[in-house]
């Protein structure tokens with residue numbers, strides 16, 4: 001069970017003076033929450049750990065400078081287009097929010113790329129440089145649910161969503177923020193609040209994209225499994 005796994009990890013970490021600290025209030029960033037809800041995160045324990053602790057991260061081999069440049073270009077193009085359409089446009093830090101829950105002691109934080117407002121209509125947009133993923137959709141749906149509740153300038157407006165890719169735009173209608181979606185959100189928050197079990201799923205496939213170091217997760221798999229099998233006559 002996660003509760004046991006989490007507390008035993010806690011003990012090991014404290015005794016080893018590992019580079020981690022409990023957050024004063026647990027918090028989850030919308031990008032992880034979206035991956036969890038979209039079932040694109042097998043190791044739920046990693047999301048739980050990130051929500052409860054700050055830690056020294058494993059350096060990423062992902063080229064963040066290139067990603068930032070591509071993302072900035074896409075975002076700037078979009079802002080120009082929206083302004084030409086007569087929208088009042090707010091970007092990134094201007095849209096930051098952190099919402100506390102009542103049933104669980106956890107905050108949900110996010111920063112939509114773009115919030116565009118024209119009259120009583122508003123659009124929350126996220127710019128994506130990669131291929132479309134289900135988590136992208138969940139991310140925008142979470143913004144559509146939480147932005148009107150936490151960003152004052154959006155309260156009372158009709159809000160729709162859009163996913164902006166280099167080769168096209170996907171509209172996300174408000175009707176998708178429905179009862180089922182809210183139930184999925186509550187389930188994910190419950191996992192991250194450590195009120196239900198969350199599995200640690202160590203595998204090279206998952207761990208190589210995880211920034212939690214070995215000192216915090218002793219089960220981290222750093223190398224691919226040995227697959228040097230003989231050719232088989234099955235096929």
Ligand code: SF4
Nearest residue numbers: 043046202207210217
């Ligand atoms: S290193 Fe692997 S097992 Fe450990 S939290 Fe990350 S994904 Fe899970």
